[in-house]
Amino acid sequence: MLATLFFTTACTRIAQPEGWAGPTLADDLLVASIGRGELAAVDIQDSSGEVLWRFPPKDRKHPDGSKIDPEAIYSTPLVADNTVYFGAYDGWVYALDLATGDISWQIETGGPIIGSAVVEDGVVYVGSDDGKLYALDAVSGQERWDKPFQTGDAIWATPLVADGVVYVASMDKKAYALDAASGEEKWQFKAKSGLASTPVLADGTLLVGGLDSRIRALDASSGEEKWQFKADDWFWTQPLVLEDSVYAGCLDGKVYALDVNNGTPKWEQPFDTEAPVRAAPVLLDDVLLIVDRKGKLFGLDLENGQAIWGPTELAKTVLADPLAQEATAYVSAQGGDLFTVDKDGRAAPVVLTESGD
Amino acid sequence: MFLWDLVFVNPITNALVILNNIVLGYFGVAIIIFTIFMRLLTMPLTLRQIRSSRALSTLQPKIQELQKKYKDPKRRQEETMKFYREAGVNPLGCLLPMLVQFPIWIALYNALRITVGGTPESIIGLSQRLYPWGYIEQAVPLENNFLWMDLGQPDTSLILAFIVFASTYVQQRLATPPTTDPRTQSTNQMMLWMMPLMFAFFTLQVPSGLGVYWAMSNIIGVVMYYFTHGPEPINWRTVLLPPSAAPAGKQASRREEPPPKEKEPAEEPVEEPAEAALPTGSKRKKRLRHGRSRGKRKDRR
Numbered sequence: 001m002l003a004t005l006f007f008t009t010a011c012t013r014i015a016q017p018e019g020w021a022g023p024t025l026a027d028d029l030l031v032a033s034i035g036r037g038e039l040a041a042v043d044i045q046d047s048s049g050e051v052l053w054r055f056p057p058k059d060r061k062h063p064d065g066s067k068i069d070p071e072a073i074y075s076t077p078l079v080a081d082n083t084v085y086f087g088a089y090d091g092w093v094y095a096l097d098l099a100t101g102d103i104s105w106q107i108e109t110g111g112p113i114i115g116s117a118v119v120e121d122g123v124v125y126v127g128s129d130d131g132k133l134y135a136l137d138a139v140s141g142q143e144r145w146d147k148p149f150q151t152g153d154a155i156w157a158t159p160l161v162a163d164g165v166v167y168v169a170s171m172d173k174k175a176y177a178l179d180a181a182s183g184e185e186k187w188q189f190k191a192k193s194g195l196a197s198t199p200v201l202a203d204g205t206l207l208v209g210g211l212d213s214r215i216r217a218l219d220a221s222s223g224e225e226k227w228q229f230k231a232d233d234w235f236w237t238q239p240l241v242l243e244d245s246v247y248a249g250c251l252d253g254k255v256y257a258l259d260v261n262n263g264t265p266k267w268e269q270p271f272d273t274e275a276p277v278r279a280a281p282v283l284l285d286d287v288l289l290i291v292d293r294k295g296k297l298f299g300l301d302l303e304n305g306q307a308i309w310g311p312t313e314l315a316k317t318v319l320a321d322p323l324a325q326e327a328t329a330y331v332s333a334q335g336g337d338l339f340t341v342d343k344d345g346r347a348a349p350v351v352l353t354e355s356g357d
Numbered sequence: 358m359f360l361w362d363l364v365f366v367n368p369i370t371n372a373l374v375i376l377n378n379i380v381l382g383y384f385g386v387a388i389i390i391f392t393i394f395m396r397l398l399t400m401p402l403t404l405r406q407i408r409s410s411r412a413l414s415t416l417q418p419k420i421q422e423l424q425k426k427y428k429d430p431k432r433r434q435e436e437t438m439k440f441y442r443e444a445g446v447n448p449l450g451c452l453l454p455m456l457v458q459f460p461i462w463i464a465l466y467n468a469l470r471i472t473v474g475g476t477p478e479s480i481i482g483l484s485q486r487l488y489p490w491g492y493i494e495q496a497v498p499l500e501n502n503f504l505w506m507d508l509g510q511p512d513t514s515l516i517l518a519f520i521v522f523a524s525t526y527v528q529q530r531l532a533t534p535p536t537t538d539p540r541t542q543s544t545n546q547m548m549l550w551m552m553p554l555m556f557a558f559f560t561l562q563v564p565s566g567l568g569v570y571w572a573m574s575n576i577i578g579v580v581m582y583y584f585t586h587g588p589e590p591i592n593w594r595t596v597l598l599p600p601s602a603a604p605a606g607k608q609a610s611r612r613e614e615p616p617p618k619e620k621e622p623a624e625e626p627v628e629e630p631a632e633a634a635l636p637t638g639s640k641r642k643k644r645l646r647h648g649r650s651r652g653k654r655k656d657r658r
Contacts, residue, residue, distance in 0.1 A: 017476040074477060114477055154498065156477065171498050193494045211497045213489065234484045234494075251484045278481060293481075319478070 017089050017112070019072035020278070020319035023330040023338065026079040026098055030350070033320075035336040037070040039077060039086065041101060042338075042350070049351045053101030055094070060103055062092070070094075071112075075126075076158075076321060080119040080138065087113025087126050093134070095124075095141060105141035109134060114156040115198065120180065125166055127155025133168050133176075135183055145183035151176065158198040158238070160206075167220070169195035169208050177206075177223060187223035191216065198238040198280075200246075202260045207246055209235025215248055215256075217263060227263035231256060231270075238280040238321065240288075242302065247288060249277030255290050257305055267305035273298060274311065279331075282324035284343035289329050291318045297331070299345050309345035362486075365464035366471070370486045373472050374496045382496070385503025388469065388566055392573040395465065399458050400581065407585055410532065412446045417541075466567060473566040475501050475509025508566035515561075517568040522557035524575035529553065531582045 021039070023032035028045035029052065039055040056068040070088030077086040083104060084096040089112040095104040110130030117126040123144050124136040132148035133155060152172030159168040165186065166178045171194035177186040193212035200207050205226060206218040211234045217226040233252035240247045244260050254270040255277060273292035282289050287308055288300040295318045298310035316333030323330040327343045330350070338350035369391075376387035396403070420437060427433035441448050471483055480498060487493050501508045506517060529552050533545045560568040 018478055020477070072476075173495075192491060193496075194498050211484070212491065212494045232489055234497075236481065251481065276481065276485065319481070 017072035017074075018334050019074050019089065020334065021073040021086070021116075021332065022076040022279075022321040023323045023332050024077045024079055024084075025323060025325055025330070026084075029098065030330065030338075031077045031079060031084055031098075032330070032332055032338055033073045033336060034338070037072050037088070038336065039070075039073060039084075039096075041084075041098070044350070052099075055096060055101055057101065057103070062106065062108070068092075068106075074112075074114045076116040078117050078119055083138070085117045085119060085124050085126075085138070087115070087117055087128070089113065091128065091130075093117065093124070093126055093136065093141070095138070104139075107134070107136060107141045111154065114154075115158040118159055118161055120161040123180070125159045125161060125168075125180075127157065127159055127168055127170075129154040129156070131155060131170065131172070133159060133166070133178070133183075135166075135180075147183075149176070149178055149183045149185070153194065156194075156196045157208075160199045160201060162201050162220075165220070167199050167201075167206055169197065169199055169210075171196065173210075175199065175206070175208050175218065175223070177220070189216075189218050189223040189225065193234075196234075196236050200239050200241050202241040202246065205260060207239050207241065207260070209237065209239060209248060209250075211236075213250075213252075215239065215246070215258070215263075217260070229256065229258055229263045229265075233276065236278050240281045240283065242283065245302070247281045247302075249273075249279065249281055249290060249292075251276040251278065253277065253292065255281065255288075255300065255305070257302075269305070271298070271300055271305045271307070278319040280321040282322050282329055284324055284329055284341075285327050287343045289322060289324065289341065289343075291322055291331055293317055293319060295333060297341055297345060297347065299343065312341065312345045312347050314339055314347060361464075365460060366467045367486050367488075369464050369468040370471055370483070371488050371493060373468055374487060374493050374499070377499055378492060378496050382500050383503065384473065384499045384501065384508060384566070385506070385569060388503075388508070388569050389573050391465075392570050393577060395461060396574060396577040396581070399461065402457055403578075403581060404585060407532070407582065409447065412444075413448065416440070416444055416446060465570065469566045469570060470564065472499060473501055473509040473564050475507065475564075479509075503565075503569070506565040506569070508569070509564050511561050511563060512565040512568060513561070517565055517572065518557040518560040520572045521560045521568055521575070522553045524572050524579065525553040525556045526550075528575045528578045528582070531579060 018036055019033055021033035023030055028043060030042045030044045032040065034040045041052045043050040043052055056070060060068060062068060070090050072089040073086065075087040077084045079098055082098045084098055087093045091109050091111055091113060093107045093109065097104055109128035112129040113126060114129065115127045117124050119138055122138045124138050125133065127133045131151045131153055134148045135144040137144055151170035154171040155168060156171060157169040159166050161180055164180045166180045169175045173191050173194055175189045175195055178184060179186060191210045191212055193210050195208055195210045197209035201220060204220050206220045207215060209215045213233055214228045214230050215235050216228045219226060231250045231252050233250055235248055235250050237249040241260060245266055246258050246260050249255050253273050253276055256270045257266040259266055273290060274296050275292040275294040277290065277292050279291040286302065288302050290298045290300060295314035295316040296311035299308040301308055314333060316337055318331060318333050320332040329341045331339045331341055339347050340350055341347045373387055373391055376391055377384050380386040419440060423436050423440060424433060427436055471486055505514060506512045529549055533549065556571055
């Protein structure tokens with residue numbers, strides 16, 4: 001009995017959040033999560049890899065005097081007007097000075113933040129695990145709506161802002177369209193399961209994946225469903241829209257190419273990776289870069305879904321969305337390792353020096 | 358590992374999620390119902406374990422007598438085993454049902470760890486375990502909050518740890534066979550405190566969903582013991598009080614009156630176990646009679 005207890009307890013670890021923040025590029029600075037709950041700005045000019053600053057700072061605290069401990073960062077940092085915006089698992093939204101990493105402002109929400117923040121017209125929109133969508137002033141962090149928009153469950157997806165409308169998917173199985181200025185609801189659509197994937201827009205069509213293994217196309221103005229496509233597992237990736245095609249990775253380990261207009265498959269068969277796909281597909285010139293959870297990279301032909309190259313193995317777990325910059329992508333692995341991948345599938349680690357400390 | 362997951366962990370994980378749907382998304386309630394179901398499913402094994410344990414405790418006086426009588430360890434063991442055979446009791450009888458239940462317990466632990474993990478990474482892991490049925494998919498994400506607890510995190514309020522401690526203590530106290538052997542008494546006494554303390558400590562380390570399972574499993578164990586205890590009433594005062602605080606002379610027994618024939622076997626020859634020292638019940642008496650006849654045959658030889 002005791003032996004079993006020891007055995008099972010040894011096998012039973014508390015699941016620790018690790019984070020899957022993707023990298024962001026601002027001029028010659030790469031802002032990326034380089035460890036659990038850590039963010040850093042890396043100078044990539046001339047491949048120096050110098051770390052300019054790290055977050056959290058050792059000498060700063062929350063306004064209530066408590067220590068800053070982000071725990072984990074899932075939110076891909078967003079850079080706008082020389083400020084870095086992101087949310088952390090500790091429930092705080094941070095705005096940092098891009099050059100120094102100093103905290104411009106910090107606002108606490110009611111739960112961990114999983115999705116990324118977006119900035120539009122001086123307003124930061126960010127969802128929280130407390131089920132609320134916050135609209136914050138980009139300069140001061142003050143709330144811009146009378147009150148945050150409340151959904152029925154956690155918001156893990158990044159909101160999408162376009163033409164004065166905020167689209168947000170929630171784990172309460174609903175997608176919402178809100179007035180960006182006031183936060184008032186325009187419409188809502190109910191799916192069969194939680195919605196964790198970040199929606200994208202394609203010519204008046206909102207595309208959103210869900211934990212009911214479906215990717216749906218909704219009329220962006222009314223929320224009416226145009227079509228849906230069902231796979232064998234959940235869609236948690238942000239789809240990529242190119243012309244009249246939508247490309248989406250799935251946790252069933254496949255990558256699907258669908259017609260934006262009617263949801264019919266564009267490839268003869270979906271592309272099979274070797275593990276679930278959480279990271280969003282990105283385009284490197286004319287090659288579709290796919291990264292699966294095992295850190296295997298594939299370059300696909302957009303037309304037929306055949307592998308042009310791959311797999312290139314990073315030997316790391318990858319859940320973060322890659323960042324595409326022309327013919328190069330930055331891939332952030334779990335644990336904080338950073339890699340570059342070119343359009344021919346050559347991967348190289350981004351070496352970080354500690355000179356910035 | 359793949360087969361283990363396929364046969365044990367994944368079905369239990371999916372069953373938990375289905376139950377979660379049935380109880381309208383209260384995952385804590387789903388864990389409780391699942392624990393009850395599993396305890397009912399393994400009840401025949403548990404009952405066998407209780408009966409074997411009880412039978413062994415009834416034989417204790419005679420075993421002690423044998424141990425005193427035979428100084429040579431080999432002979433002592435032979436005689437002891439012979440006595441067990443004659444009494445129709447398997448000394449491993451209480452261990453085997455427990456061993457059979459181990460895989461189920463471990464699988465349940467794993468399933469709970471997977472389902473109440475709570476982090477985004479663990480939810481992606483959960484997706485790989487769930488069957489692609491719409492009824493199951495609509496349950497995600499699971500509601501981790503139950504009463505005052507986050508089922509995916511340890512309960513730091515100490516309330517659950519206390520409940521686990523108390524329930525383990527009571528179950529342990531009921532399940533420990535009474536003994537007059539001072540050495541066994543000392544071991545039992547140590548285990549009586551060690552086990553609840555260890556479980557309480559583990560409750561503070563693991564997701565509270567597991568703590569809920571432990572507490573519920575213990576409570577069901579106590580209820581099961583209550584209903585299978587037999588004609589003599591349980592003296593809850595001696596169960597709930599620490600052994601040192603129990604009334605003098607009753608430390609070796611949880612029953613109202615000590616068995617009157619407890620010392621009789623000591624006066625009887627080894628080859629002829631006394632009725633009082635052997636398990637009750639017609640089947641066991643039959644075995645006892647069989648044992649006696651064998652003993653007589655031996656005498657004849």
